[in-house]
Amino acid sequence: MSLTSNDTIIVRAGEELNKVNLAKYIQENIAEAPTGLLEIEQFSAGHSNLTYLLRIGSWEAVLRRPPIGPVAANAHNMEREYKILSSLHPIYPTAPKPFIFCQDPSIIGSLFFIMERRTGIVFDTKIPDGIVYNKEVGQKISELMVDKLVQLHSIDYTKTDLIHLAKPEGFMERQVLGWIKRYEHSKTEEVPGINVLMKWLTENIPISLEPTIIHYDYKLNNAMFSADFNKMIGLFDWEMTTVGDPLADLGAAMSYWIEADDSDLLKSALGTPPITIMEGFFTREQFIEKYATKSGRDVSNIHYYETFAYFKLAVICQQIYSRFVKGQTQDQRFGHFNQFVCKLIKYARNTAKGL
Known part of the structure; x- marks a missing residue:
């Protein structure tokens, strides 16, 4: 999951989130989030779970949810990944900090969790623009x-x-x-x-x-x-x-x-x-x-x-x-x-x- 500043896209058709429900949920459950207009973009990388950038003013976070449609049993377990991050982040801070796990599928149509957003350099198949490689x-x-x-x-x-x-x-x-x-x-x-x-x-x-x-x-x-x-x-x-x-x-x-x-x-x-x-x-x-x-x-x-x-x-x-x-x-x-x-x-x- 590449979380650089230039790899987000407009949310793909059919993969939209309910912005009204989500904004209300964030305001009621995440103390770090300020009040304001919620903006949502989607990370283009990845072929498994869906990952979104959430932004309210200068505050940013990342939402993870399973792919659309039926999924295999025990696959794409959001609660499990949330618990792993919750356990590891304090002792292995390279793992991002999770904010909250939502067990109510009515909010966006599935279970999901929200974690901190980190910015930096991610390498894959080419050197990112602006990076001098040696x-x-x-x-x-x-x-x-x-x-x-x-x-x-x-x-x-x-x-x-x-x-x-x-x-x-x-x-x-x-x-x-x-x-x-x-x-x-x-x-x-x-x-x-x-x-x-x-x-x-x-x-x-x-x-x-x-x-x-x-x-x-x-x-x-x-x-x-x-x-x-x-x-x-x-x-x-x-x-x-x-x-x-x-x-x-x-x-x-x-x-x-x-x-x-x-x-x-x-x-x-x-x-x-x-x-x-x-x-x-x-x-x-x-x-x-x-x-x-x-x-x-x-x-x-x-x-x-x-x-x-x-x-x-x-x-x-x-x-x-x-x-x-x-x-x-x-x-x-x-x-x-x-x-x-x-x-x-x-x-x-x-x-x-x-x-």
């Missing part, structure tokens, strides 16, 4: 990404409310079997090598490290930086956060961390590659080594977690392709996602050892 900038950003992941994994989850939100025991077993089941439910054709890969994933689940809080969607475009790149001032999209194996978090992060020497598949399979391909950014190996040094954790099994992360990406592509095959989406971009599935499975097998 390799030192890439190194500083890479270092901060490592440091903030290590810091998150150092928090004692037993002293937070997250102890009530997750069951870390058997985390990787549930993850592996759950994603295999997702693939089987969305299967449309035979994918070369996938059965061998799923067997390998099932039979080689490593002994998990001591469980920690994991963000589980830790990637560059979910982070916000100060103008001098000396601080990460925001980390967003906490909806997948749970308690589990910290190397699963690291592996997932590395599946999105593309480097210059990667194949064209990894650089472009999921869209335009992120700026991590530019000179100065850590390679995945350097990122992992820095994480190991700073966290003190044994990363000798990281190849397993990276393999699993690529398998997850393949399953996500398969789910999208299955929807296309079934006519549940008409978007022609998805008509060749089966090719991405095959290539990602091949890449995952290359990442695994012993296949």
